Structures are given as structure tokens and as C-alpha cells.
Amino acid sequence: MRLLIAMMKHETNTFSPVPTPLARFGHGPGPLYGEAAVNAYRGTGSGLGAYLDLAERERAEIVLPIAAGAPPSRPVEDAAFEHMAGVICEAVAKGGYDGIMLDLHGAMVTESLEDGEGELLRRIRAIDPTTPIAVSLDMHANLYDAIIDNATVVTGYRTYPHIDTYDTAKRAGEILLKAMRGAIRPVMAWGNAPMLPHVMRQGSDDHPNRELQARCAAMATEGALAASLFTGFPHADISNAGLSAVVVTDGDRGLAERLRDELLDQAWQDREAFVYRIEPLDQSLARAKALPPPTPGEGPIVLLDHYDNCASGGTMDTTIVLGAILREGLDNVAAFAIYDPEAVQQAIAAGIGAQLTLSLGGKMKMPAIPGDNPPLTVTGTVKTISNGRFRNKGPMGRGVQTEMGPSVVIDTGKVEIALISRHVEPSDLNCLLSLGIDPMQKRYVMLKSRIHWRAGLGALAKSVVECAGIGVCTSDYSELNFTKVRRPIYPLDLPNR
Numbered sequence: 383m384r385l386l387i388a389m390m391k392h393e394t395n396t397f398s399p400v401p402t403p404l405a406r407f408g409h410g411p412g413p414l415y416g417e418a419a420v421n422a423y424r425g426t427g428s429g430l431g432a433y434l435d436l437a438e439r440e441r442a443e444i445v446l447p448i449a450a451g452a453p454p455s456r457p458v459e460d461a462a463f464e465h466m467a468g469v470i471c472e473a474v475a476k477g478g479y480d481g482i483m484l485d486l487h488g489a490m491v492t493e494s495l496e497d498g499e500g501e502l503l504r505r506i507r508a509i510d511p512t513t514p515i516a517v518s519l520d521m522h523a524n525l526y527d528a529i530i531d532n533a534t535v536v537t538g539y540r541t542y543p544h545i546d547t548y549d550t551a552k553r554a555g556e557i558l559l560k561a562m563r564g565a566i567r568p569v570m571a572w573g574n575a576p577m578l579p580h581v582m583r584q585g586s587d588d589h590p591n592r593e594l595q596a597r598c599a600a601m602a603t604e605g606a607l608a609a610s611l612f613t614g615f616p617h618a619d620i621s622n623a624g625l626s627a628v629v630v631t632d633g634d635r636g637l638a639e640r641l642r643d644e645l646l647d648q649a650w651q652d653r654e655a656f657v658y659r660i661e662p663l664d665q666s667l668a669r670a671k672a673l674p675p676p677t678p679g680e681g682p683i684v685l686l687d688h689y690d691n692c693a694s695g696g697t698m699d700t701t702i703v704l705g706a707i708l709r710e711g712l713d714n715v716a717a718f719a720i721y722d723p724e725a726v727q728q729a730i731a732a733g734i735g736a737q738l739t740l741s742l743g744g745k746m747k748m749p750a751i752p753g754d755n756p757p758l759t760v761t762g763t764v765k766t767i768s769n770g771r772f773r774n775k776g777p778m779g780r781g782v783q784t785e786m787g788p789s790v791v792i793d794t795g796k797v798e799i800a801l802i803s804r805h806v807e808p809s810d811l812n813c814l815l816s817l818g819i820d821p822m823q824k825r826y827v828m829l830k831s832r833i834h835w836r837a838g839l840g841a842l843a844k845s846v847v848e849c850a851g852i853g854v855c856t857s858d859y860s861e862l863n864f865t866k867v868r869r870p871i872y873p874l875d876l877p878n879r
């Protein structure tokens with residue numbers, strides 16, 4: 383058996399100013415290829431790790447031309463897309479495969495295309511019209527016809543935080559292997575609903591996504607080979623942004639359509655619960671100040687700077703929430719993180735223990751949203767200097783190497799501020815531990831995150847206070863100028879009937 387396995391992942395925030403060249407994909411200077419990619423992902427809890435395990439179990443010969451994944455940012459540069467798709471298609475053209483297994487995101491927009499994954503699949507099918515293709519996607523996929531039309535089986539994550547990336551790819555891979563042997567004949571039905579669920583309301587521990595994902599899982603006992611509900615990624619001004627569903631059955635198209643419609647109907651019924659209500663920042667911080675401090679053994683109060691989540695395309699260099707924390711005099715705080723490679727280098731030059739005054743953040747302009755992004759002047763001591771490298775503790779992406787780039791911690795006396803040189807969302811405890819910050823010793827931890835922080839710190843947090851700051855993953859969707867998304871769409875247009 384011969385399998386082609388590849389990864390190409392990017393969640394595109396079309397409102398983000400953060401550039402997406404090829405160098406953003408992967409560790410250090412760019413993606414990984416061939417043997418280096420196999421070594422980096424084998425044995426990890428990633429989608430690629432699942433495909434590699436399946437291949438090993440089947441004693442299959444594998445070809446892994448490229449593993450490329452970048453944190454969310456603006457549309458992918460055409461040259462980067464052409465390179466990644468080109469490397470995959472070149473490998474496809476060599477032929478002789480029994481199956482193709484792809485670990486994709488589903489919300490990749492390029493400078494020229496709304497649907498990067500659909501274009502990749504179309505190109506693969508043009509070269510090889512018959513080899514079965516498995517695709518595993520993120521729950522934030524914005525689905526298009528081309529993805530479904532050119533794949534044999536498509537599966538999506540059922541958790542947010544995404545702690546089932548491995549299981550999702552394994553599900554797709556197992557179905558593919560059965561189809562390759564002729565034991566099943568997968569057919570798929572997909573569709574979308576005219577709604578943009580708010581990211582802050584998409585967590586799979588919360589109503590209504592909890593029930594929707596449970597329903598997807600239960601459909602396995604009703605004839606679905608796989609059922610997936612994608613909450614979609616709303617920070618993308620493209621026609622198909624938003625909620626969708628795909629159901630795979632063994633040759634029964636009617637059943638696939640019925641189950642798909644049930645998922646879409648259930649999501650539509652629950653649309654109001656997907657709307658997020660914003661609390662003004664001063665109220666949030668007053669609430670945080672009034673909360674009793676953690677008792678020994680209790681975790682910190684999490685202050686969520688959710689407008690500036692780099693894993694949704696945020697610049698990670700806005701300082702409105704951090705500035706308010708300093709101004710309000712909150713004590714025993716850790717803040718993760720401000721992305722500011724220049725400030726990091728200044729702190730490294732000053733050295734451990736040095737006191738210095740830095741201008742933090744505010745370096746990236748955000749023309750797509752209203753308001754300024756001012757820098758913040760901070761005086762403190764350099765507490766930590768690190769290469770910013772660690773392996774994820776998990777459960778999200780367990781074992782996968784994460785690169786924050788050169789990183790430092792500046793201690794103002796009341797607040798320890800992590801500064802990093804590559805965009806990393808604090809979804810893993812090692813973000814903090816690797817920099818010498820123990821969240822269990824902190825009264826407050828400020829995180830630039832929306833839902834994924836729960837993977838690493840959710841079980842520890844005493845409570846959470848959501849803080850409205852500024853950023854291109856603004857929770858106020860009226861700040862975003864949608865021109866291409868299909869209309870009408872809830873909650874932008876449709877009355878809540």
C-alpha cells in the first residue's frame with residue numbers, strides 16, 4: 383500500500399494586517415519537507431500524527447511532500463500558496479498511490495482565492511481523477527463545493543478547544559482505508575446555514591455547540607460514517623463564511639442529506655445562543671478587582687484579552703487591556719503575551735536583572751478596524767530570557783514543538799509581562815512554565831485568547847473575566863466591514879425570529 387500524506391493549514395482573517403508569506407508556515411524559516419516532516423509529527427497528537435500512525439499500522443509506504451501550518455493572519459500570499467500546492471501536486475503527479483490523506487484547515491483564503499483548500503483539491507483531482515482522498519478539517523472551516531466535490535471523505539473537529547485533531551484525522555483515514563478496500567462507498571452531503579456564530583460562543587463545552595457536536599457523534603449509530611458541524615470562521619469576508627455541516631454515509635445519499643439538514647436546522651434554532659454580548663472594559667476590570675483572591679491551591683483569575691487573539695489573526699501587539707490592568711493597579715499578574723520582537727531584542731541587550739523602560743506593542747496598524755493601536759510605555763526588570771522553544775504538554779497538539787521565538791519576561795513589580803517574537807496563542811501551560819511563570823502562584827493571568835486557553839488552563843482557572851480591548855478579532859462584529867459574505871446572514875441582517 384502506498385499513501386500520500388500532506389498538511390497545509392491556515393485560518394485566514396481577511397481583516398488582519400499580519401502578513402502570510404511562506405516563512406510563516408512551520409518552524410523557523412518555513413514548512414517541513416519529507417523525512418523532516420515525518421520526524422517532527424510522528425508520535426504527536428496532531429492530524430498528521432494520526433495519518434502516520436495509520437500508515438504504520440497498515441505497513442504502508444508513505445510519501446510526505448510537505449507539512450505546512452501557519453498561525454492565522456491575512457490572506458496567504460499567492461506565491462506561498464503556489465509553492466505549497468505545487469509541492470503536493472508534484473508528488474501527486476508521480477502517481478502510484480492507493481490513497482491520499484490531507485490534514486487541512488478549511489478556512490484558507492489566498493490573495494487571489496476565497497477557498498485555498500478547494501483549489502488544492504481541484505488541482506489534485508485534475509492530475510489524479512480516481513485515487514480516494516481523505517480530508518480532515520478544523521471546526522472553523524468555511525466550506526465550499528470544491529472541497530466536498532473533490533474529496534472522498536471529509537471530517538471536522540468536534541471540540542473547541544481543538545483537542546481532537548488526532549481523532550478527526552484518524553476518523554477520515556479509517557473511512558478512507560475501508561473505501562480503498564472496496565468495503566464501503568462513501569457519499570457526502572454538505573450545506574450551510576445563513577449564520578455567523580460568534581467565536582466567543584463556539585466553545586464545545588458550552589450550549590449550543592456542546593449539543594450540536596454530541597448530535598454529530600451520535601449519528602454514528604444511525605448510519606453516518608462521519609458527521610461534522612463546522613461553526614465556521616466569521617472574521618473572513620468571503621461568500622461562504624459561517625456555519626456548515628457535512629455528513630458521510632455508505633452509499634445512502636438520502637440519509638446523508640437528512641442528517642445534514644437536521645444539524646443545520648438545530649444550529650439555526652439555536653442561533654440566538656451563538657450571539658455574544660460585550661461588557662465594557664472598565665466594568666470587566668472593576669468586576670475582576672472585586673473578586674476574592676485565589677486561596678492556596680486555587681488557580682488564577684483569567685483576564686481574557688479576546689479582541690487580540692493571534693490564533694484568530696490578531697496582531698498580539700495591542701495594549702489596551704494590559705494598559706488598563708497597570709493603570710488600575712492590579713497586583714500579582716502575569717500577562718501572556720505581547721508580540722514585539724524589537725522590545726524583546728532591547729531586553730536581551732539589557733540582560734537579566736537589568737531595569738529598563740520599553741515601548742511595547744502598537745507597532746502594527748489595523749486599517750480594517752476603527753480606533754488606534756497605541757504603544758504602552760512600561761518600566762521593569764528583565765526577569766527571564768528564553769529561546770521560546772517548547773513541546774506542547776497537551777491536550778492540544780500534544781508533543782508538537784512550539785516556537786515563540788526569542789522571548790523575555792519583564793517584571794514591573796506588579797505585572798510580569800511576557801514578550802515574544804512569534805505569534806503563539808496561550809493554549810498550552812508550557813507557554814507560561816517555559817518562561818518561568820507559574821500561573822498557580824498568580825492572582826491574575828491575562829491571556830490573549832478566546833477559547834483555546836481552556837485547553838491548558840481551563841481546569842486551573844478560579845474564574846474568567848472577558849475583557850474587551852482592541853484588535854482584528856474584535857468581538858464587535860459591527861466594527862467589521864463585510865462586503866463579500868452571502869447576505870442576508872444572521873446576526874448581521876436577519877431579525878431574530
Ligand SMILES: [Zn+2]
Pocket residue numbers: 520521522544
Ligand atoms: Zn479552529
